[in-house]
Amino acid sequence: MTAELHRRTSISGSPVWAAVERYEGRLVKVCGTAEDAADLVTLARAAAWTYGAAFTPVHPSALAIAGAPGVLAENAECVYDPELHVGPKGGESAEDQAAREAVAREVCAPCPARLVCGIYALKVRPDSGVWAGMTPAEIDAEAEAAWREAA
Numbered sequence: 303m304t305a306e307l308h309r310r311t312s313i314s315g316s317p318v319w320a321a322v323e324r325y326e327g328r329l330v331k332v333c334g335t336a337e338d339a340a341d342l343v344t345l346a347r348a349a350a351w352t353y354g355a356a357f358t359p360v361h362p363s364a365l366a367i368a369g370a371p372g373v374l375a376e377n378a379e380c381v382y383d384p385e386l387h388v389g390p391k392g393g394e395s396a397e398d399q400a401a402r403e404a405v406a407r408e409v410c411a412p413c414p415a416r417l418v419c420g421i422y423a424l425k426v427r428p429d430s431g432v433w434a435g436m437t438p439a440e441i442d443a444e445a446e447a448a449w450r451e452a453a
Contacts, residue, residue, distance in 0.1 A: 362433070379412070406432035
């Protein structure tokens with residue numbers, strides 16, 4: 303990890319690293335390793351901020367397809383039909399979205415990676431898709447409730 307990135311993160315303990323891929327001076331991708339999903343999110347957010355990029359969370363279905371290691375990538379049920387969880391590329395009607403999300407919730411319910419996915423979703427705060435059976439609005443509500451309990 304670069305000294306600049308290390309200053310921007312609060313990661314301590316187990317070693318982490320980050321590889322920053324650039325194309326024509328623009329940040330393209332940040333890859334990192336850490337034992338804890340929270341450390342990975344912290345690393346990715348810090349790297350994006352350091353290099354002037356936007357942090358975009360990756361849905362577990364995409365992690366699995368990319369061959370990323372870990373519980374999310376190896377056990378996620380969403381890998382079998384990623385579009386079900388993230389939605390079609392061209393958009394959809396409100397009725398179609400509600401129906402798709404209902405089916406995605408059913409797929410998430412017995413998923414062995416659901417707990418890890420939910421923790422990851424609370425960390426990355428996605429703006430679309432179904433994560434651990436929750437929509438972004440439900441994830442935001444969970445996060446707010448957790449903050450109120452902690453206060």
